Amino acid sequence: MKRTLFIILSLISTLLLPNYASAAAESRVALVIGNDDYQNIVKLEKAVNDANSVAAELRKVGFDVQVLNNVGQKKMNQAINEFVQRVSGGGVGVFFFAGHGLQINNQNFLVPVDMDTPKEADDVADQAISVPVLQDKLALAKAKYTLLVLDACRNNPLPKKAGRSIGTTRGLAMTNSPSGQTVLYSAGANQEALDSLGNSDKNPNGLFTREFLPMISQPGVSSTEALKKTRSMVIQKAKSVGHEQQPAIYDQSDGDFYFVSGPASATTLAATPSVAQGGTTMVVQAVDPKALELSFWDSIKDSKQPEDYQDYLSKYPDGQFAQLAKRRVVAVNQTVSRSSDATPNAVAPVASPPTQIAMGSPPPPAVNTGSASSPSIASKLEEQGKMNNLKVTDLRATKQNNLMRIQAEISNISSGNQQLYYRFKWLDRDGFTVWEEEPWKPMIVYGNQKQIINVVSPTFKATDFRLILQSPDSTSN
Amino acid sequence: MESILGTSHRTYVLTSILLVALAGCQTTSPTTGTSGVSYGDAKAVETVTTDLGSTDIQMISEKMTQGLIQTTEIQTLIKKRQLLMASPVQNKTSEYFDTKMITDTVLNQLSKNGVKYVIEADNMQNQTDELRRQTQSGLYDKTKQVKTGKMQGAKFRLDGSISSIIKKTADLKDVYYKMNFRLIDIETGVVEWSDEKEIRKSARR
Numbered sequence: 001m002k003r004t005l006f007i008i009l010s011l012i013s014t015l016l017l018p019n020y021a022s023a024a025a026e027s028r029v030a031l032v033i034g035n036d037d038y039q040n041i042v043k044l045e046k047a048v049n050d051a052n053s054v055a056a057e058l059r060k061v062g063f064d065v066q067v068l069n070n071v072g073q074k075k076m077n078q079a080i081n082e083f084v085q086r087v088s089g090g091g092v093g094v095f096f097f098a099g100h101g102l103q104i105n106n107q108n109f110l111v112p113v114d115m116d117t118p119k120e121a122d123d124v125a126d127q128a129i130s131v132p133v134l135q136d137k138l139a140l141a142k143a144k145y146t147l148l149v150l151d152a153c154r155n156n157p158l159p160k161k162a163g164r165s166i167g168t169t170r171g172l173a174m175t176n177s178p179s180g181q182t183v184l185y186s187a188g189a190n191q192e193a194l195d196s197l198g199n200s201d202k203n204p205n206g207l208f209t210r211e212f213l214p215m216i217s218q219p220g221v222s223s224t225e226a227l228k229k230t231r232s233m234v235i236q237k238a239k240s241v242g243h244e245q246q247p248a249i250y251d252q253s254d255g256d257f258y259f260v261s262g263p264a265s266a267t268t269l270a271a272t273p274s275v276a277q278g279g280t281t282m283v284v285q286a287v288d289p290k291a292l293e294l295s296f297w298d299s300i301k302d303s304k305q306p307e308d309y310q311d312y313l314s315k316y317p318d319g320q321f322a323q324l325a326k327r328r329v330v331a332v333n334q335t336v337s338r339s340s341d342a343t344p345n346a347v348a349p350v351a352s353p354p355t356q357i358a359m360g361s362p363p364p365p366a367v368n369t370g371s372a373s374s375p376s377i378a379s380k381l382e383e384q385g386k387m388n389n390l391k392v393t394d395l396r397a398t399k400q401n402n403l404m405r406i407q408a409e410i411s412n413i414s415s416g417n418q419q420l421y422y423r424f425k426w427l428d429r430d431g432f433t434v435w436e437e438e439p440w441k442p443m444i445v446y447g448n449q450k451q452i453i454n455v456v457s458p459t460f461k462a463t464d465f466r467l468i469l470q471s472p473d474s475t476s477n
Numbered sequence: 478m479e480s481i482l483g484t485s486h487r488t489y490v491l492t493s494i495l496l497v498a499l500a501g502c503q504t505t506s507p508t509t510g511t512s513g514v515s516y517g518d519a520k521a522v523e524t525v526t527t528d529l530g531s532t533d534i535q536m537i538s539e540k541m542t543q544g545l546i547q548t549t550e551i552q553t554l555i556k557k558r559q560l561l562m563a564s565p566v567q568n569k570t571s572e573y574f575d576t577k578m579i580t581d582t583v584l585n586q587l588s589k590n591g592v593k594y595v596i597e598a599d600n601m602q603n604q605t606d607e608l609r610r611q612t613q614s615g616l617y618d619k620t621k622q623v624k625t626g627k628m629q630g631a632k633f634r635l636d637g638s639i640s641s642i643i644k645k646t647a648d649l650k651d652v653y654y655k656m657n658f659r660l661i662d663i664e665t666g667v668v669e670w671s672d673e674k675e676i677r678k679s680a681r682r
Contacts, residue, residue: 437520438520439531459589
């Protein structure tokens with residue numbers, strides 16, 4: 001028997017935690033909702049079981065869990081508001097939903113048990129729980145870390161007539177939140193997610209949940225690792241019964257979350273200055289020269305070769321580790337083997353590898369987690385000719401209220417003022433333009449200074465963009 | 478001296494070759510006419526004079542659309558199919574231009590996002606003419622004619638003004654434009670949203 005499911009795993013991190021080993025000290029709360037008993041649309045069988053199993057696992061790893069089964073809109077909203085209250089101000093929260101879900105106008109909705117059979121798209125918006133709204137609420141609550149697991153129907157549970165006008169065949173829309181996130185669908189677009197592996201399969205949980213459950217209590221496994229493992233297991237098991245189900249991961253998170261911290265956590269997590277300052281809403285990676293320096297330093301910090309430190313000093317004569325590097329040169333030359341404990345306290349927290357945020361070193365490395373790695377800045381830019389004096393040093397994109405917000409930082413590396421002409425091209429997820437050609441806009445960037453371009457997409461349809469840049473100093477190629 | 482003459486000669490020869498080449502091109506393009514008229518890019522940055530130009534209008538309307546579409550008022554307006562209307566933008570600058578260009582563009586861009594708007598006062602004559610023709614002339618089939626008393630009023634109103642400050646010296650002209658835009662709840666008169674766009678243009682004389 002099949003239950004059509006989709007799972008979004010959405011990972012919102014408003015702050016990258018330096019070390020989750022101390023996670024036990026902060027409040028860990030979870031809201032788990034399972035809806036089987038739908039009154040007006042197709043009932044489900046395993047959603048309540050899935051929710052209860054997940055709740056039990058989360059309790060084991062120290063979460064204060066609230067479980068709700070077969071709840072209507074009012075109760076869901078109440079519980080969500082309470083949950084937001086509980087995680088606000090630096091808490092750690094996990095939200096799990098199993099039940100029906102719908103996509104309307106690029107927006108995902110979780111369906112409460114008391115929803116009427118909708119006649120129009122607006123009916124769903126009025127009666128169901130909007131995922132973007134939930135995400136916005138969580139972002140506003142300033143939680144330290146929030147993980148959203150939405151395990152909901154990927155098919156359209158509505159009658160055919162309504163279904164055609166309301167749902168789309170593409171399943172749920174990929175959701176963007178104001179913070180970094182990971183999204184995992186239990187099945188790819190137009191695929192059905194399996195509930196069981198055949199008639200003899202008596203497992204009370206759906207395929208995805210049963211693979212995801214054991215990951216929660218494994219020490220040292222980050223949530224993104226857990227997702228990837230779950231995904232490969234689901235693909236494998238579905239294939240074994242001749243079914244195609246490929247959970248899709250969309251990862252746009254910077255940090256990582258550990259249900260149970262283990263030996264791996266201390267080394268893989270890094271808080272770099274740029275992240276600690278709150279620059280976590282990255283979709284496109286930011287180029288941070290400091291972080292570049294950091295990764296350079298990181299690669300040589302245990303070196304026994306004085307040349308390595310001299311290389312560092314020649315490149316960053318006033319760098320943050322310059323003093324340290326000078327001392328290291330002396331120390332290594334004197335063959336005093338104390339380089340391993342010479343790291344002063346002030347440097348120690350930032351000396352771990354900055355793998356969690358992607359730096360724009362040429363070529364920029366892909367984000368470490370997820371199959372869909374974040375695209376680099378260059379892929380979002382269309383320079384007309386090669387700009388000699390102007391560089392895009394930071395590019396961020398988030399989705400708020402279904403509109404894309406873009407912020408680009410333009411740096412002028414020359415000492416004179418530079419003229420820049422720019423415009424955006426708005427694209428949908430298939431790469432088609434969804435807006436008319438924008439007018440070119442002039443901008444002055446002062447010598448040796450940075451200028452920020454801040455825009456909002458003029459249409460709800462935009463899911464991607466290109467920034468087109470032209471400067472009179474450009475050399476054509 | 479000789480060398481200078483030599484280069485100018487070469488340039489002359491080159492130009493004539495180029496001219497021939499261009500003339501050759503012209504026959505293949507689907508144009509007619511020999512005057513110096515050409516079509517340009519309507520979206521290009523226009524820097525002909527410091528007077529308010531197409532780029533200014535485009536930048537103003539773009540910023541206003543982006544600002545408006547983010548407001549909860551416009552988003553619920555789209556969802557609940559409420560109506561919007563635009564009052565004429567007041568031109569407080571010393572130049573003449575049609576301010577309707579700004580509101581029209583803003584309304585067009587909003588309407589592409591699902592905003593419904595009603596006609597403004599200066600288009601009312603055409604509307605009432607047609608309504609009267611259908612309902613009062615007696616010429617129309619009763620089943621195919623529209624009814625009076627069904628027109629819908631807007632919930633929100635766009636309003637705005639554009640002002641300028643011009644400074645001149647013997648060799649420099651500096652113009653500062655400021656467009657102010659507001660979204661007003663018609664019933665209460667409360668300004669729900671407002672934003673402005675500043676533009677500075679200077680020219681050496």
